[in-house]
Amino acid sequence: MCGAGWPIATCLEKRRSNCGLIMSEISLALWRDIMTHLRQQHTSLCRQWFEQLQPVDMNAGLLTIQTNNAVQQNYLQKRCVRQFTEAAQLATGALVTVEFVDGVAIPSTNKPNVAPNNQVNASNHHIASQPASISNGQKQIDWLEDQLVLSPDYSFDQFVTGPENELAYSAAVAVANHLGSTYNPLFIHGGVGLGKTHLLQAICQTVLSSNPGLPICYLSCGTFVNQFLDSIQLGQMNEFRRHYRQVHLLVIDDIHFLANRERTQEEFFHTFNELKQLNRQIVLSSDSPPSEIPKLAERLVSRFQSGMVATVAKPQFETRVAIVRAKARLRDLELPDDAVSYIATKIDTNARELEGALTTIQGHATIHQKSFDLTLTRQVLGDPTDQDQTRQVTLQQVIDAVTKSYNVRLSDLQSKRRHKSITLPRQVCMWLARRRTRFSLQEIGGYFGGRDHTTVMHAIQTVDQRVKDDTNFAKQVNKLDSLLSNNRSTDDPR
Incomplete structure (x- = not known):
């Protein structure tokens, strides 16, 4: 039903024969139907800032939706078109498509503004002066498409600070406001899901907000490596x-993937030097500090350490509570304090897993039409007072236990080193991860240096066989397994 009480089809018919006022009413009615569908069928997708979106035109089967800024426009166009189109088609009963535009939409063209070739299109945060394709019959390198998409969720306003990340946050803010002159390079390191990517994207968004035309580049190290190899092969x-x-700003996530890549390191070294000489800002993230990245050239280690090296650590309880509340606000969820505290107690690893818990509980609440309260939270996450239910072990807990027991570093486990002192704990990690987590063989192998599933299978078989043959080894591994299953502090089990 539309806002006037008519079925949507009737409203659409009236639209064909009426003018402005009816068009406004129909647009509002359609928009309510679309947003209702999204909230019911794509719960985890919806954000509070969706309320700021405005439908501005419906013409020739194209629904144009206006966003508040270029970051929102690019994010929605890249990640959410399918879901919005599905909702629009169900609301109208027609083959409608959806597009998002930034700023003042132009209904007569239904196209967002496009920057000239010598400028940067802020909605794609890329260098537009380079052609996206090269028409010489060769394989084309798409410089633009491979850049990472900025998420409106990852702004400084949404970042929860605590003693574990205060330095990294302050340095990131300083860099965003004073490119090239403060902490250059900025190197942020820490474990999975602790906020490195959030800070990198917040820097990009702040810079684009104040300087929409500034050339910036934000990508993963893997993309940099692949484009370098393709460029060599294609003579580009x-x-x-x-x-x-x-x-003016180069931001690379997971720079530790430069490990063991001598030619790429050589190229990045010269890129780094040229940008630094021009006072252009460089921001890097890694799972370990520069000195612990295996087989990274000393001259790169020295340059990475020449600016600010800041760490992000596992959040304490108070920080976890604040993270849960911030993520709930972003999703426009009202959570009672006891449910918030329960989630923060139950999930003690990182922000990503806290957000995953929220998504899971929200999904259960939507599907079963229940309130998001402590009772539902206990049902979904499990009750620690229930002795028959084993608490889910996280990959980070497995890594913490093994690295402490064998006195190795995570960067060692992820490296290509084959020495027995590294190979054995890596195999034990894989064995425990497969036994105590929900990750697949492929996912486990990918985390430990990009190894394939057959390597993980071999590791599991090796540990199983050694457990049978070596009593002392069996005791050590079984004690690690027991500590993880009981979710206790992983004291050295040797």
Whole structure:
């Protein structure tokens, strides 16, 4: 039903023969139907800032939706078109498509503003001066498509600070406001899901907000490596170097993937030097500090350490409570304090798993039409007072236990080193991860240095066989397994 009390089909018919006022009413009615569908069928997708979106035109089967800024527009266009189109088609009963535009929409063209070739389109945060394709019959390197998509969720306003991340947060804010002159480079390191990517994206968003035309580049280290190799193969190194050496802000996530890649390290070394000489800002993230990245050239280690090196650590209870509340507000969820505290107590690893818990509980609440309260939270996450229910073990807990027991570092486990002192704890990690977590063989192998599932299978078989043959080894591994299953502090089990 539309806002006037008519079925949607009737409203659409009236739209064809009436003017402005009816059009406004129909748009509002359609929008309510679309948003209702999204909340019911795509609960985890919806955000509080969706309320700021405005439908501005419906013409020739194209629904144009206006966003508040370029970051929202690019995020929605890249990640949410399918869900919005599905909702629009159900609301109208027609083959409607959806597009998002930034700022003042132009209904006559239904196209967002496009930057000239010598400028940067902020909605894609890329260098537009380089062609996205090269029409010479060769394989084309799409410089633009491979950049990471900025999420409106990852702003400084949404970042929860605590003693575990205060330095990294303050440094990131300073860098965003004073590119090239404060903490250059900025190197942020820490475990999985602790906020490194959030800070990197917050820097990008702050810079784009104040300087929409500034050339910036935000990508994963894996993309940098792949584009470098493709450029060599296709004879396009001049384009590669122009692409990366004219930016004012270069942000690379997971720079530790440069490990063991000598040619890529050489190229990045020269890119780093040229940007630094021009006072262009460089921001990097890694799972370990520069000195612990295996087989990273000393001259790169030295340069990475020449600016600010800041760590992010596991959040304490108070910080976890604040994270849960912040994530709930972002999803427009009202949570009682006891449910918030329960989630923060139950999930003690990182922000990503806290958000995953919220998504899971929210999904149960929507599907079963229940209130998001402590009772439902206990049902979904499990009750620690129930002795028959084993608490789910996280991959980080497995890693913490093994690295402490064998006195090795995570970077060692993820490296290509084959020495027995590294290979054995890596195999034990894989064995415990498969036994105590829900990760697949492929996911486990990917985390430990990009190894395939057959390597994980071999590791499991090796540990199983050694448990049978070596009594002392069996005791050590079984004690680790017992500590994890009981979710107790992982004291050295040797």
